[in-house]
Amino acid sequence: MNQKLKSRLLIMTLTVMISLFCGGNLSEVSAKSYHKAVTKIAGKGKYPVYHHISKKGPSAKFTTTKYFKHAQIQSKKSVTTKKGKYWNIIVDGRPVGWVNQKYFARNKISVAKKVSLVQNPYFSFNPEDAINYVTNSAGTAIDTKKVYLSTPTIYSDKPGTTTVTYRYGKAKAQVDVTVRSDKNEGITKANKPLMPGPKEVKTWKGSSISTSRNWNAAHNFTFETRPNTFKSKGLTLKTKMFQPRFVSLDYNKAADRMGQVGIIPEGITVRGSNFTVAVFNSSNDQYGHLVSYNLKHIGKYAAQNLPGLKWSTFKKYAAHIKVSPYIKLGHGQAIGSSSKYIYVIANNKSKNSNESEEIFQIRKSDMKVRQIWSFRIWNGKAPRYIHNATFPNDHTMYCSFHNGRNNCYEYWKVTRNGDTWTSEEVGATKGNFVSNHSPVQGFTYDKRHDQFYLGFNDLIFKLARDGTYLKTHRLHVKREIEGLSVSGNKLYVEFAQRGELTAGKTK
Template sequence: MKKSFKFTLVASAILASGVIAAGTNLNKVQAKTYSRAVTKVAGSKNYAIYHNVSKNGPSGKFTSTKYFKHGQIQSKSYVSTKKGNFWDIYVDGRHIGWVSQNFFARNQISVAKDVSLVKNAAYSFNPKDAINYVTDGQGTAIDPNKVSVNHNSVSSAKSGSTKVNYSYGKAKASVNVTVRNNDNEANNVGNAVPKKGFKAVSAWKGGSKGSSRNWNAAHHYTSETSGNSFSNNGLTLKTRLFQPRFVSLGYGQAADKMGQVGVSPEGITVNGGIFTTSMYSNPNSDHAHLVSYNLNHIKSTTAAQNLTTMSWSTFKSYANNIKVSPYIKLGHGQSLGSSSKYIYVMANDNKYNNGPKSEEILQIRKSDMKINKIWTFRIAENRYIHNATFVGDNTMYALFHNGGYNKYEYWKLTRNGDEWDAEQVGATQGSFVSNGSPVQGFAYGNGNFYIGFNDNIFKVSENGTAKKHYKFNTRREIEGMSVSGSQLYVEFAQRAELTSGRI
């Protein structure tokens, strides 16, 4: 709920260093505040940021929005002045200062440029899955569910094209949703002979049973100060980056559902030094944020945890090398991959049992973290995929497992135009774990698959031959894996910790 009150903005004009600004004109000005912080969406132009604001306008320019355009921007209040509205913004959870409302993307709907569906009578596409963000006249992000569309769903039963129109107030957008004309694309048959597997091991089920040293109530979830090293069977995983608990305002700071970024990671990808992870505020949601860290610039393993308390100059550098996507449809968010320009997400429904539905692949621009294109694919009516990874722009590897088949299957999907052509490349007999613990990470590199369960990683050749089993004792969930060059990257939960080891 929004409310208004009068106050002297000198007291609120706090520098990023925490020092109250001096010499400010003590003009009182009417301010409007929000009981929950609202999410703001950056526009394309750069604007000055100020320490202070009065009824005459802003003063005390000290930095520019160019450092913060791809961060998570939030605000709890704004003021109307003779020079327009100015918002008091937070970026990645840290208080920054006052910026003109003209900085924000106002009355806009951002959607994917194109949507291409595999022909499948058992599936209809939800057009709202293509939304990046929607803003009102003040540049505040609006719940996508409030957007009007002229088609609530688009059937993929018949080939053809449908134009979907979106509207919210003055904001409008459209996208063409095309159903591809190939009946064979979604009906593949796998005939790879399964290779002998591993002896099944017991992996605990459910959430993490342990945590990093300080990720607990006894230590008040404070930052970690030293890294870890986990070794087994020739693989040593060392801490590369402890991530912030929140890349936004947190629980006690009343962020809206689109605003909170954290605390639960689900999947990761690393390519060219850019590490991207999906971050959920609610693990049962199918919408979340992607957060990318430029590891070429963020060298410290521990500093990123302290975005709100690090020095101003360090924060400005870090904020310039951390990007947060809008609140978008990511499905389970565990199946990620990336190329030099794009991030790829297989946005599956992890609660859907094996069945005939299609699945979405999102292509997301690294430059601005927005959905560029959406495809759907289906391997076969009895092969719904829960785990996948991407190698470059045109190749996806998928893992299929169902206890009734008593094997794991490995599928390679190659993109030709908009079609994703599937072939089974291998299979492994039996089960890797004995108690039904789900796969927590799936990666491909140098001709091998890496399959992660809680505290267990299995190395399997592309044809399904069992190679190595790595057993750790972290008691923490694995939340995604990725291969880049000679390095295997593994994400652990509680606290979110990226580790890497040579393979």
């Protein structure tokens, strides 16, 4: 056998092997396969999705992209055909099919509409925080740290406006960053009387010491099939929804930091049927995703197994689950919502700081950051750095602050007028509530009864708006509360391991 024939046979053998590896026919050899999945950003158009691909083009259309406009989209393979380039998309962790590259948002930089900063000599703004996503010419998400910034840092010590230009390849965007003019904004007095607090309760320190029935190695982390009922002194919580571990491919399968959606749930907000949870890859991350579920269309159990749902059910679920871009969320437990927007305080500091804090306003319609403000709460020169907050509407934020030096909790109302955030203390409670310095893991405001709820581990404390202690609910779940929210007459409580949303009536 001559050398030329040997070479041809070798090429044919490799062609067959590549074809089999890609799961397609011989004409798919131009597919580029990734060991890990890249993140793709959906565009605005509606495109057909196909079962098969060849050099001639796609075939066997079976659905369209209209169901996946706000899903988490990833891909491991692409094919260049006579009809254009096609990508094999994975939606919310489920392999779906082939779609034209024109479907994706290509050469785009999505940024907040504007940024408004409180005047503060101790804070500087990183314009990277304003980025929703950046894509290349193929619609693949790019690490935001690779973007050129015309002004890498905005200092907030003097009033004025700076226009920041963002560039990556052919993509370009701009945002105006304004430092507000009132140098005393956010400076006030903490002067409310300390109301008597509860006797300190002993609890564990650290992560959850138990799990849901099947969220453990003994049960292979299988799905939950029975609801829970948790009771404590007038509060009854019942399972509303068990969440999926991932709304993407799972551990270490993404080739970028934007791809994985899971596994750590943190803060929650519920308004009507819209339930949103902040999700992180690890508990130390400051960036993550918001995942919103329409509870009218999502059942208690089925979302745990998105890849295993029958196709018709999956399409419906994918259309009613929205995933934000990979954005700054802080620790995720300072969150709330109005009818149109989700609000998050994006910080991750463990100690009190005189830096400003950032409020992100995120559209529910497309899960992108619309606007960013910074604010501060200072008692004279003493800062109140906020870790837990809730937003009952577009112009009001309630916050809790643990004043360890004075052994009390303070409650603050921050009101927005235009871009100005004015703070006032509304109440305070003496004591630490728990005996081992466990942090607050949930905070919310009940408008109907004018009261707050604070969560620690599996404990919930109810307090009047002025800080008067009302009641302790010990739920004996031995799983951490990851977030609290009130909507209407319902208190919603999120538990960890597995992520479980429960609900009960407020009183």
